[in-house]
Amino acid sequence: MTDYGVRQELEWNALTDDEFRDIVREEFEANYPDEIRYPSRRLYWREQSAWFQRMSEKGWIAPNWPARYGGMGLAPSKLLIFFEEQERWGIARFQDQGVRMIGPALFEHGTEDQQRRFLPGILSCEHRYCQGYSEPGSGSDLSSLRTTARRDGDEYVVNGSKIWTTMAHDVTHMMLLARTGADGRRQAGISFFIVELSTPGITVRPITDIAGHQELCEVFLEDVRIPIRDRVGEENHGWEVANTVLRSERIHIGSPQLPAYGLESLGNVATACGLWDDRAFRAKYAELLLDLEHLKDIYGEFAQAFVEGRPIGPDVSLLKIWSTDLIQRIAEVIRESAGPAGAVVGRIQTDDRETIDILDVFYKALPSTIYGGSNEIQRNIISKRVLALPT
Incomplete structure (x- = not known):
């Protein structure tokens, strides 16, 4: 198989998860620009190109791709760590459909000519x-x-x-x-x-x-x-190619990244509003946290299948339903917990002189159950193709 991209500096999967996390965290904290951390909207390429070109030059642009295609070839636990550290440090997502969707489609359905023509442009960020x-x-x-x-x-x-x-x-x-x-x-x-x-x-x-x-x-x-x-x-x-793309998309849409970000935002609101001593709030927070941890577990199983090149079945729709329903519930608790500030557009100053955008998670969560195939469609897929229920 033809090799693409940059040779990896280490055998990542030979490291312990803690060792890998330390390396990723150090890179992100030392080099990601402070001025574009935690953006409230998708950034344009001109605003973030320097960072992702750096990731490309390091060979870190495609953590989910097998190493033979120029990716990092990360095992599921390390792939999740990579995403967790991106989210923790507020790293913006660039227009990565090439990495998340086109690459996997070309691995499975593309000709050698197409792989040779299109994969390098994705890895270099020249093609988005x-x-x-x-x-x-x-x-x-x-x-x-x-x-x-x-x-x-x-x-x-x-x-x-x-x-x-x-x-x-x-x-x-x-x-x-x-x-x-x-x-x-x-x-x-x-x-x-x-x-x-x-x-x-x-x-x-x-x-x-x-x-x-x-x-x-x-x-x-x-x-x-x-x-x-x-x-x-x-x-x-x-349609077969599209389903490969959609299965890959549903893995990524169903990742714990967005709910984890939402829960972190909820924690910030709780601190700003002095809610940690409220038993009712803590119960809601604990329920959401447990749902997030369960999502991480099931996501890891699908991620492992993806990295190992095993077929992803229609049950992957579960991830999309779980993740997007969860972020919408988190967004509602954020608005509810913020009181009157839950209707304020833009960043507001808290008592400890920090600023927070109460509606940021709400705006991100609102369309999530629609894009990537609505959750109603995902439930139909599960009922027909997984549970074999009568139509």
């Missing part, structure tokens, strides 16, 4: 990706998408639109699902493409969200030409 799945009227029911790709010689001509495309205005490439066939089940006529957003015929328009940020976009495709060699998998078999 968004996800061209959802459409107006075709979100969680993804198989109803209407964007078409018509074969024309050695190219496909694509027409249609995508929506809720995260940070499409700040990346270079898009993973795209388009309909190439009309026979049989709806899933059978879909193909998976990688397309550069600088390709003629693509228009990207940002959408302003409830918090006043522009993280989501509409993407319009008009007679966009994509070479056949940029189709991943066989024609009309993109």
Whole structure:
């Protein structure tokens, strides 16, 4: 197998978890810029590029990838430690769909030519990706998408639109699902493409969200030409590739990172409001903490399967449901615990002269049960494909 990226400086999995945590913590604390810790919105590439290019040069940009593809090849416990330390130190997430989604899809479905052309750009951060799945009227029911790709010689001509495309205005490439066939089940006529957003015929328009940020976009495709060699998998078999991406996405959406951040924020609110002596509050906090610890346990099992290259089954939907339901419950307890300050937008000063953004977790939690396939859809997947319940 071809090697990619930077050779790892150590055999990470030969270290104890404590030794690995110390190395990661030292790197993050010594070098991550203070001015972009704990951002309340997704940062643009220009705001964080220096840090992630540093991570790329160290070979730390893809902790979840096997080492043979240029990743850190971390065992589940160390992968969780890596994410925990990122969260603890307030490290912003960059537009990492290439690392989290495209890489795993290419490992499983890509040709050697595609791996050689696309993996290095992901590892160097030269190529950054968004996800061209959802459409107006075709979100969680993804198989109803209407964007078409018509074969024309050695190219496909694509027409249609995508929506809720995260940070499409700040990346270079898009993973795209388009309909190439009309026979049989709806899933059978879909193909998976990688397309550069600088390709003629693509228009990207940002959408302003409830918090006043522009993280989501509409993407319009008009007679966009994509070479056949940029189709991943066989024609009309993109649904299999998409499911690989979605399984990987649900592992990451279902990670303990966001709930852990939310619980830390709840602790800060409790300190600012003097709630630690309140037995009712402590009971709520303990319940949320136990749910987070259980999530970490089950996440570790799926992460181990991913790192070892074992198939991820439909039961991975459990992670997405658990994590997003938990962060929403945490967000509500934060607002409730803050009293009148729970309705204040922006950062406010506490009695100990610290500042805190009460609604930060709420804004992050609010859409979480919808994106990545709504939790209703995830429950349907579990009922049909895991529990085999009658429809």
